[in-house]
Amino acid sequence: MVLHGATSASKVLNDGSPLEMADVIVRGTERVLDFARKTGARRFLFLSSGLAYGRQPLDCPAIAEHQMGHLDAMDPGAAYGNAKHFAEHLCLQHGIAHGFEVCIARLFAFVGPLLPLDAHFAAGNFLRDGLVGKRIQVLGDGTPLRSYLHAAELAHWLWTLMARGEAGQAYNVGSDEAVSIRELAELTGRVCGVGVDVLGTPVPGRAPARYVPDIRKAAGLGLAPRWDLETSIRRTLAWHQGREIA
Numbered sequence: 001m002v003l004h005g006a007t008s009a010s011k012v013l014n015d016g017s018p019l020e021m022a023d024v025i026v027r028g029t030e031r032v033l034d035f036a037r038k039t040g041a042r043r044f045l046f047l048s049s050g051l052a053y054g055r056q057p058l059d060c061p062a063i064a065e066h067q068m069g070h071l072d073a074m075d076p077g078a079a080y081g082n083a084k085h086f087a088e089h090l091c092l093q094h095g096i097a098h099g100f101e102v103c104i105a106r107l108f109a110f111v112g113p114l115l116p117l118d119a120h121f122a123a124g125n126f127l128r129d130g131l132v133g134k135r136i137q138v139l140g141d142g143t144p145l146r147s148y149l150h151a152a153e154l155a156h157w158l159w160t161l162m163a164r165g166e167a168g169q170a171y172n173v174g175s176d177e178a179v180s181i182r183e184l185a186e187l188t189g190r191v192c193g194v195g196v197d198v199l200g201t202p203v204p205g206r207a208p209a210r211y212v213p214d215i216r217k218a219a220g221l222g223l224a225p226r227w228d229l230e231t232s233i234r235r236t237l238a239w240h241q242g243r244e245i246a
Contacts, residue, residue, distance in 0.1 A: 001045070002043070003158070004032040004044065004046050005046075006028060014079050018077075022079045025080070025084060029090055033094040037098045043101050044091060044100050045102075048088050048104050048106045049080070049106060050172070051080055051081035053081075056212070058208075059207075061210070064214035064217070065214075092104075092168065095167070102168060103161050103168075105165075107173045108146075108147060108175075108211065109123070110150070112150045122146075123184060127233070129194065130189065130192025135195045136185045137199060138196065139199055141201055142180055142183075142185065142200065143180055143202050145209070146178070146180075146211050147174055147178050147211075148174075153225060153227065157218065160223055172213035173218065175225045176214065178210070179229060187233060191233050
């Protein structure tokens with residue numbers, strides 16, 4: 001079995017060096033696929049991304065695995081998503097050509113131990129401020145919708161897909177509990193005991209951007225989030241504070 005999740009999820013790299021970002025994803029995947037072929041691997045799980053869908057349609061509450069085609073090849077800021085999309089196709093074709101089973105995991109957003117506190121992840125940045133008793137700042141208007149699965153559950157889902165995911169199929173991996181960035185900040189603030197400032201103002205009548213998966217396909221394998229967002233944030237906060245929790 002081979003699990004391939006090696007790449008950079010850096011927004012700085014995607015925005016500043018999109019060619020390097022695409023090269024790392026595509027050529028790196030080619031090398032791992034070549035390794036799988038040479039070693040006679042029978043199963044191959046590729047960790048893709050919800051960004052492989054492109055921009056989620058505003059009228060789509062939760063995007064499902066069959067709803068592809070929203071990527072814009074002419075968008076210079078979509079190097080990560082376009083490269084992940086193409087890498088999925090490479091995995092499928094190599095599996096067909098060389099006789100190993102390929103399963104795709106499209107990952108969304110997560111919270112938990114080892115989440116960077118100083119990168120482009122809102123959940124990590126909010127926790128960083130809360131940990132030091134600082135008011136949490138939302139730089140935008142707080143309306144974009146996301147969902148968050150705890151990292152421990154992510155590991156469980158990936159092992160399940162590695163063992164029982166259907167060959168030639170993609171599965172969304174994440175929570176389907178949609179929350180706005182403002183709601184995420186306010187929940188983190190309550191858990192940490194700090195206030196929240198939202199610096200932007202919503203545009204009247206504009207639908208919020210969404211990044212939320214439909215996880216009914218994963219449910220067919222018995223997968224579903226066990227912890228709600230508040231529990232996930234509390235567990236992450238406790239980990240950073242060095243406390244053990246049941």
